[in-house]
Amino acid sequence: MRRCLSLLVCLVAVGVFAQNNPPGLAIPATTSAINSSTPLSQRVVAYNMDAKYDAKAHSLDATETLTYHNLTGQALDTFPFHLYLNAFQPTSTWMREGKREGTRGQDFEKWDKKSYGAEEIKGFEVVGQGDFTSQLQYIHPDDDNKDDRTVMQVHLLKPVPPDGYVQFKIKFHDQFPETLERTGWNRDFVLGGQWFPKVGVWWHGAWNCHQFHAYTEFFADFGVYDVKLTVPQFEVMGASGIEVSNVNNPDGTKTVAYHGDDIHDFAWTASPHYRIYDDTFQGSMGPVKLRIMLQPAHWSQAERQARITKQTMERFDKWYGPYPYKTLTVVDPDPGSQAFGMEYPTFITGGTTWWEPEGMHAGSQETIEHEFGHQYWYGMVATNEFEDAWMDEGINEYTQVKVMDSIFGPSASTLNLWGISAGEREETRVFYMGVADVDPMAKNGWQYADSNSYGGITYGKTAVVLLTLESVIGEDTMRRAMHTYFLRYRFTHPTKEDFLKTIEEVSGKDLRWYFNQAVYGSQVLDYEVMKLSSVPVDWYKEDLKEKKGETEYVDNVWIHRKGDFVMPIEVEIKFDNGDKVREQWDGQDRWVRYTYQKKAKIESIEVDPDHKINFDRNDFNNSQTAEAHGAPARKLANYWTCISQFCAQLLAWWLV
Amino acid sequence: MSEKTNLISAGSAIASRNKRYVIWFYILNLVFAHFGAAAFSDQAHGILDHSLYADKLLHGFDLGVLVELLARPEFGALPAASHPAMMFAVLFFLASLIFMPGVLLGYASDHRIPREEFFRACGRNVWRFVRVFLFFTVVAGIIGGILFGAFNALATAADKTSHERLPFFTQLAGGLTMFLVLTVIRIWFDLAQTDVVLRDQTAVRKSIAAGFRAARRNLGRLLVSYVAIALVALAILVVGILLWHAIVPPSSVLGAFIVGEATLLLLLGTRFWQRATAVAFYVKGTNELIDEVQPIPAFVAP
Numbered sequence: 027m028r029r030c031l032s033l034l035v036c037l038v039a040v041g042v043f044a045q046n047n048p049p050g051l052a053i054p055a056t057t058s059a060i061n062s063s064t065p066l067s068q069r070v071v072a073y074n075m076d077a078k079y080d081a082k083a084h085s086l087d088a089t090e091t092l093t094y095h096n097l098t099g100q101a102l103d104t105f106p107f108h109l110y111l112n113a114f115q116p117t118s119t120w121m122r123e124g125k126r127e128g129t130r131g132q133d134f135e136k137w138d139k140k141s142y143g144a145e146e147i148k149g150f151e152v153v154g155q156g157d158f159t160s161q162l163q164y165i166h167p168d169d170d171n172k173d174d175r176t177v178m179q180v181h182l183l184k185p186v187p188p189d190g191y192v193q194f195k196i197k198f199h200d201q202f203p204e205t206l207e208r209t210g211w212n213r214d215f216v217l218g219g220q221w222f223p224k225v226g227v228w229w230h231g232a233w234n235c236h237q238f239h240a241y242t243e244f245f246a247d248f249g250v251y252d253v254k255l256t257v258p259q260f261e262v263m264g265a266s267g268i269e270v271s272n273v274n275n276p277d278g279t280k281t282v283a284y285h286g287d288d289i290h291d292f293a294w295t296a297s298p299h300y301r302i303y304d305d306t307f308q309g310s311m312g313p314v315k316l317r318i319m320l321q322p323a324h325w326s327q328a329e330r331q332a333r334i335t336k337q338t339m340e341r342f343d344k345w346y347g348p349y350p351y352k353t354l355t356v357v358d359p360d361p362g363s364q365a366f367g368m369e370y371p372t373f374i375t376g377g378t379t380w381w382e383p384e385g386m387h388a389g390s391q392e393t394i395e396h397e398f399g400h401q402y403w404y405g406m407v408a409t410n411e412f413e414d415a416w417m418d419e420g421i422n423e424y425t426q427v428k429v430m431d432s433i434f435g436p437s438a439s440t441l442n443l444w445g446i447s448a449g450e451r452e453e454t455r456v457f458y459m460g461v462a463d464v465d466p467m468a469k470n471g472w473q474y475a476d477s478n479s480y481g482g483i484t485y486g487k488t489a490v491v492l493l494t495l496e497s498v499i500g501e502d503t504m505r506r507a508m509h510t511y512f513l514r515y516r517f518t519h520p521t522k523e524d525f526l527k528t529i530e531e532v533s534g535k536d537l538r539w540y541f542n543q544a545v546y547g548s549q550v551l552d553y554e555v556m557k558l559s560s561v562p563v564d565w566y567k568e569d570l571k572e573k574k575g576e577t578e579y580v581d582n583v584w585i586h587r588k589g590d591f592v593m594p595i596e597v598e599i600k601f602d603n604g605d606k607v608r609e610q611w612d613g614q615d616r617w618v619r620y621t622y623q624k625k626a627k628i629e630s631i632e633v634d635p636d637h638k639i640n641f642d643r644n645d646f647n648n649s650q651t652a653e654a655h656g657a658p659a660r661k662l663a664n665y666w667t668c669i670s671q672f673c674a675q676l677l678a679w680w681l682v
Numbered sequence: 683m684s685e686k687t688n689l690i691s692a693g694s695a696i697a698s699r700n701k702r703y704v705i706w707f708y709i710l711n712l713v714f715a716h717f718g719a720a721a722f723s724d725q726a727h728g729i730l731d732h733s734l735y736a737d738k739l740l741h742g743f744d745l746g747v748l749v750e751l752l753a754r755p756e757f758g759a760l761p762a763a764s765h766p767a768m769m770f771a772v773l774f775f776l777a778s779l780i781f782m783p784g785v786l787l788g789y790a791s792d793h794r795i796p797r798e799e800f801f802r803a804c805g806r807n808v809w810r811f812v813r814v815f816l817f818f819t820v821v822a823g824i825i826g827g828i829l830f831g832a833f834n835a836l837a838t839a840a841d842k843t844s845h846e847r848l849p850f851f852t853q854l855a856g857g858l859t860m861f862l863v864l865t866v867i868r869i870w871f872d873l874a875q876t877d878v879v880l881r882d883q884t885a886v887r888k889s890i891a892a893g894f895r896a897a898r899r900n901l902g903r904l905l906v907s908y909v910a911i912a913l914v915a916l917a918i919l920v921v922g923i924l925l926w927h928a929i930v931p932p933s934s935v936l937g938a939f940i941v942g943e944a945t946l947l948l949l950l951g952t953r954f955w956q957r958a959t960a961v962a963f964y965v966k967g968t969n970e971l972i973d974e975v976q977p978i979p980a981f982v983a984p
Contacts, residue, residue, distance in 0.1 A: 213844050299844055323846040361846045380846055441745055445927050452746025459753060632734055645747075646754065649734035656727060658736035660935045662748075663723035666767070668942040670715040674771035675946065678778040679953050680822075680868065681815065 051153075051191035053095050054250050059268045059287040059372075060350050061312030067288040067517035070095050071249030075222060078256040078279075079296065084211040086200040087148075090222055093193045096186045098228040103185035105194075106165065106235035107178050108246075110220035113238040114143030114203035114210070117173035119166075123240035124206075127477050134206075143203030143210060147178070147223065153193040155183050168237045168472060176238040178223075196223050205363040207240075212363035215297040218255075219370060220244065224291075229410065229519060236412040241480045242471035243404075243411035243418070244291065248517055251286040257296050264319045264355045265294035266373040288350070288517060289371035290408055295319070295357050303328040307339045311348040314339070320358045323380040330384060331356060331376065334391040334433070338398045341429045345505055346402055347512045354401070356394060367393050369400030385443035387434050388453070395433075396426050406516040414522055415471040415480070416545075420488020421525075425508070427451055427489055451493065451640055457486030462550045462643050467491070468522055490640040491544040494551075497638030498540060499533040507532035543591050544641070551591035553633045554647035556584035556617060560627035575603060581622040583631050587613050589643065598635035601626035602652075608635070628652055689907045692966070693959025696789050697951065700958070703785045704951045711774050711950070712943065718770035722763035729757060742932050779815060783807035785954070786879040789961040803879060810878050813886045818871045822864060829860050862905070865912070869904045870897040872960040880964065896967060907959050915952035918945060 053069040060066060077088035096102055113120035116137075125134055150159045164175045186192040200221050203210040209219035226235025227247050234245060251267060259280045267286030274280045286292060303318040303325075318331050335356055339349060357375045359365040366377025374397035378390035399422040403409070409417035427450040430439035441448040461482035464475050474480040496504045511520075511528040526541050543549045563578040564570050570577075583599055597609045603626035611618050632649040634642065642648060697704070729751060730736035738744040739751075752760055784800035833856025840848040874886070874893030883889045897904060922945025930937040 213842065215844075321846060360844070362841065380850075437742070437744065445932065446743045446745050448745035452744065452750065456746055456749050456753065459750065630734060644754065645735045645750065646729050646733045650732045651734065654727075654731040655736070656731055657933065657935055658740040659723060659726035659730040661740060661933075661938065662726045662730075662751075663719050664935055664939050664942065666722045666763075667712075667715045667719040668946065670718045670767040670771060671711050671946050672949075673767075674711050674715065674774040675950055675953070677771055678775045680864065681775055681818070682778040682782055682811075 051093055051193055053093060053191075056250055056285065056287055059285050059289075059352055061309070061314075061348075061352055062350055065288060066350055067248035068097065069249045069288070070097055070247035071225060072252075073222070073249065073292065074252045075292075076254045076256075077222075079216070079218075081214065081216070081258050081261065081296070084202045084216060086202070086218070086221065088198055088200070088222065090196040090198065091193060092196065092223075092225060093191060094186070094225060096188055096190050096192070099188050101185035101187050101190075102192075102228070103182045104233070105180050105182070105192075106226040106233050107180070108220070108224045108226065108235060108238070108244075109145040109147075109176055109178055110224075110238050110244075111143040111145035111200055111203070111209070112175040114141075114206060115173075115175070116142070117171070118176060118238070119169055119171045119174040120176065120238045120240050122171065123472070126240075137206070141204035141206070142201065144199075144201040145221075145223070146199045146201075147196060148199055149195070149197035150180065151195040152180070152182055153195060158182075166237060167235065168239070171237075174237050177226075177235050194225075198223055205359075205365045207364050208368045209365065210363075212360040212365070215299070215360035215363060215365075216295065217357070217359060217363070217365040217375065218294045218296075219365070219368065220291075220293075222292075227410075227519065230521075234410065234412070236472070239412070239472035241474070241477055242415060245408070245410045245412055245519075246290040248288055248290050248408065251289060251292045252283070253286075253292055253294070254281055254283045255294055255296075256281045260298045261296040262298065262300035262302065262319070263294065263296050264300070264317060264357055264373070266292045266355070266371050268353050286371065289405070291370050293370035293373050295359070295365075295375075297360060299360075300358075301325050301328075303332060305332045305336070307336050307349075307354070309339065309343050309349050311350045312352070314349060314351065315353045316356065317353065318356045318358070321361060323361075324358055324378050326380075327378055327382065327390065331358070331378075331390060331394060334394050335398060337433050338395045338429055341432055342399070342402060342425070345428070346425070346509050347516065349401060350406075351401075354398070358390075367397060369397045369404060371405050372401070374398055374400070383443055385438075386441060387430065387438070388440045388448070392426070392430060392440065392450075395429055396422060399425050399429070402512060402516075407512060408517070408519050410519060410521075411471065413470050414468070415484040416467040416488040417520075417522060417525060419484045420467065421492070421508075423454060423485045423489035424492040427454060427493060451490075454486045454489040454493075455640060455645075458482045458490055459486075459643055462487070463548050466548045467545045487544075494544075494639050494641040495529070495537075495540065497636075498537070499529070499535060503533045504529075540593070543593075547591075549591035550589035550643050551593060551639070551641045552587075552589035552643045552647075553595055553613070554586050554588050554644070555631045555633060555650035556586040558583050558628050558631055558650055558652060560652070563623065575625055578623065578625050579627050581624060581626075581628045583620045583628065584617055585611060585620075585631075585633060586617045587615070588647075591641070593639070593641075595633055595639070596635060598632045600629045600631070602629045689903055689959055689963055690910060692962035693907065693911075693955050693957075696958035696962055697955045700785070700788050700794075700954075701951075703788060704947070704954045707778065707781070707954075708947045708950050710777055711946075714770040714774045714777075715767070718767035721758075721766050725757045725763060726751070729754060740933050779811050780804055780808055782875065782957075783811060783879045785957065786876050786961055789958050790876070790880050790965055806882070807879055810884070810886050810889075811875065814871060814875055814878060814890065817886070817890055818867070821871075822867050825867065826860060826864060829856070829863060832856075833860070861912075862909070865908050866897065866901065866905060869901075869908055869960065870894050872957060873897055873964055876961050876964045880968075896964070900963065900967070904960070904963060907963075908956055911952050911956050911959065914955075915949055918948045918952065921945075922948075 053072045055065050057063055072093040074091040075088055077086050079086045150162055151157050158180050162178050162180055165177050165179045166174050205212045209217055224246055226233045227245050256279050259274055259278055263282050265284045267284045270283040270285050272282045299322055300319040301322055305316040307314040307316055316335055320328055351372045353372050355373045359375050359377055366375050368375045376390045376394045382389045403422040404418040411418050430450045437449050438447045439450040440453050461479045464479040465483050467483055467488055507529040510532050511525055515524060530537050559582045560579040563580055585597055592613045594612045599607045609620055630651040634648060738747045751757060781804050784804045787803040788795050837849050837852045840852040870893050873896045874889045877883055877889035877892045878886055926941045930941055
């Protein structure tokens with residue numbers, strides 16, 4: 027009886043699941059877009075889209091067939107979808123947050139209706155279960171903003187069994203916004219980013235599908251993309267993946283088809299003005315076709331952009347691992363658009379100006395380096411950008427410092443122009459300094475205090491934390507750890523602990539003391555040389571005449587831990603007879619005093635003499651000299667005086 | 683030798699004969715700028731003097747270190763350092779307004795005018811110059827405002843096209859046009875100021891009218907002279923910056939000071955050259971040497 031009952035339950039279960047699993051569904055195992063004969067990721071989704079773009083209205087009508095493979099290990103009856111373009115509405119969460127403090131330098135004062143964006147679902151069918159268009163619900167998992175329509179949810183009538191498939195057929199209409207952030211149109215240019223309904227990620231036993239926030243980015247599953255885009259024939263196109271076909275239609279349009287393997291997003295761009303510069307990078311997994319899409323006025327920078335792209339790819343390939351895709355498209359978006367500096371799988375946007383001098387590395391060259399870095403830290407190591415923004419932006423900022431320093435030299439990796447220089451390390455430090463104690467790195471992206479804190483912590487602090495970590499475990503070990511992390515977690519969604527534990531494992535060190543403060547805490551590291559003194563031993567003798575090399579002194583040095591971040595440090599004391607002493611201090615107390623009795627006075631003291639600790643908030647107080655050296659301040663004051671005089675003369679020139 | 687060259691060289695001769703005015707004005711500006719930079723200097727010395735990190739600013743110019751310095755709370759807010767500089771710049775402008783009548787009188791004279799006469803001219807004309815200045819700001823403000831608005835609208839329209847360089851060239855054309863128009867206005871009021879001083883004109887509106895007529899009749903000559911001297915000023919500025927960059931070692935504070943100040947002195951000299959050119963034109967045009975003008979009577983207490 028019991029056996030019969032079990033059999034009956036099994037039969038019912040199989041029957042229910044069999045009904046839910048339409049026959050013939052599978053995620054294609056294609057590899058035409060990658061330099062690999064087998065798929066590289068565990069493919070969860072297959073998007074097949076056919077879209078027609080109306081260049082005049084900046085809108086798009088499309089059909090999307092999404093096949094989803096349930097690899098969650100449990101039956102799923104609810105599916106959330108991102109509708110990112112609905113963020114560009116006045117009442118969305120994205121806009122509320124953006125309006126609160128601006129984003130990409132905009133305050134939206136002049137934002138009007140013609141610039142809005144929207145994503146409207148015209149039809150929603152679940153294959154085998156019927157039409158669900160009227161049953162779609164907007165949900166707000168992150169806040170109580172009922173007007174936010176950036177996430178919708180559908181409840182299926184029948185659940186999708188573990189290892190089963192479900193297919194959605196979605197018809198949608200996009201109204202692209204004027205580019206406020208990343209996506210949309212500007213004049214006759216368009217960048218189609220986050221433009222289609224995208225299913226959330228089942229992660230750690232729950233759906234992870236956050237609303238679109240002003241400062242956060244994206245999270246999606248790997249899969250296969252087949253996209254057909256129909257646009258006017260005059261448009262020059264670029265997109266993620268490889269171009270499969272390009273057919274002119276009788277109505278003056280053309281249909282360009284693209285295919286992408288092992289990617290988790292798809293972006294495209296069109297403009298009649300692009301000029302194309304093609305090149306090839308020979309990576310360790312095979313050749314990569316580079317397509318640089320430039321504005322006509324920037325054509326003279328084509329070789330420069332190709333060069334920095336290849337130099338960056340070469341270093342990533344050598345240091346962290348191979349780039350497996352067959353293409354990389356580098357887009358130079360329309361000037362004045364807010365589509366610059368963004369990453370999508372195999373497709374990045376740079377941005378430059380026609381006058382950009384070559385020595386201004388912080389311009390398009392840094393942007394291209396940074397966005398290419400995201401092919402690794404986001405593209406392949408697909409972290410949750412909503413919840414762990416530091417793991418893509420910050421780790422990428424760290425590798426940016428390493429790559430840019432390697433290409434241009436540490437002191438000029440940001441700027442080397444007219445005798446003025448700046449390095450990436452300083453740039454990232456400055457980025458972080460102003461918000462050092464505001465938020466920890468480990469925090470949901472939309473819950474940072476403000477945009478400055480989000481930027482300063484996720485980008486700046488992460489970079490200086492990892493650069494400083496090199497001083498603890500060594501630069502080579504750090505590089506090995508990054509290499510291991512990449513190879514181990516590419517094409518997956520690692521957590522922060524996956525990253526931190528990899529570093530501990532590779533270095534063989536317990537680094538919790540560091541991570542607890544730097545990653546999970548908001549402690550500030552600031553050591554200072556508090557004071558110094560050199561007092562003659564025979565100070566009491568009335569006839570004392572101090573003589574260099576003969577008079578004996580009691581030399582005292584006080585080092586102070588001003589911040590609450592505890593870290594062992596090294597201190598170097600230089601004496602006026604040329605002697606040098608190095609001391610190690612564990613930093614546990616608030617201060618430490620070192621005393622020496624020598625026939626020499628202290629000349630200078632320096633905390634972290636090898637400049638390994640980038641994390642220190644104030645480098646000016648890390649050293650102290652016994653004698654004042656006024657030249658640097660005089661130099662600055664001289665500059666200031668000259669500029670003041672010039673301004674005064676200019677004023678008097680015109681007015682008197 | 684053309685007439686235009688004559689005007690420029692006549693101005694040059696006057697200005698070089700009276701170099702002391704340029705030097706005094708330069709010293710005045712240097713002193714003011716020094717005071718204006720005092721707050722900045724104190725703040726910088728406080729942080730940098732005992733720090734080894736400051737070497738990055740001395741041996742080279744690391745922009746990141748400078749930004750870090752300015753961001754330090756103990757450095758104070760940048761406006762606290764820049765406001766005194768602005769105030770002293772305004773003070774230099776006021777000083778220029780007050781002392782310019784004496785300079786014009788000196789330029790028009792074929793001999794070195796006594797100190798008392800210089801200051802008497804300054805005192806007698808101060809209120810007149812203020813009125814001329816106010817009239818100038820109204821005229822320049824209205825015309826400059828209209829031009830600025832027009833070129834801004836053009837630049838905005840150009841920005842809507844897909845030709846990236848068009849807005850830049852529109853702005854450049856606008857800037858050049860505004861420069862020329864404002865130079866014409868400056869010529870007009872330079873002549874008016876000269877007329878005020880040399881005629882001892884109490885009714886400044888008459889001088890403004892006279893300046894306008896003179897400028898209108900001889901606009902080509904005067905504009906070419908002024909623009910030519912302005913181009914010399916631009917060349918001095920460019921050469922000065924290049925020299926600073928090429929021959930001054932980053933750690934040489936004295937070298938930078940000498941090159942920078944020499945450039946500023948020469949730049950100031952070009953403006954005085956323009957003023958001298960206006961005086962030369964005026965004197966030639968009216969054929970009235972200052973000696974023939976009624977000497978300025980000393981103030982007699984009632």
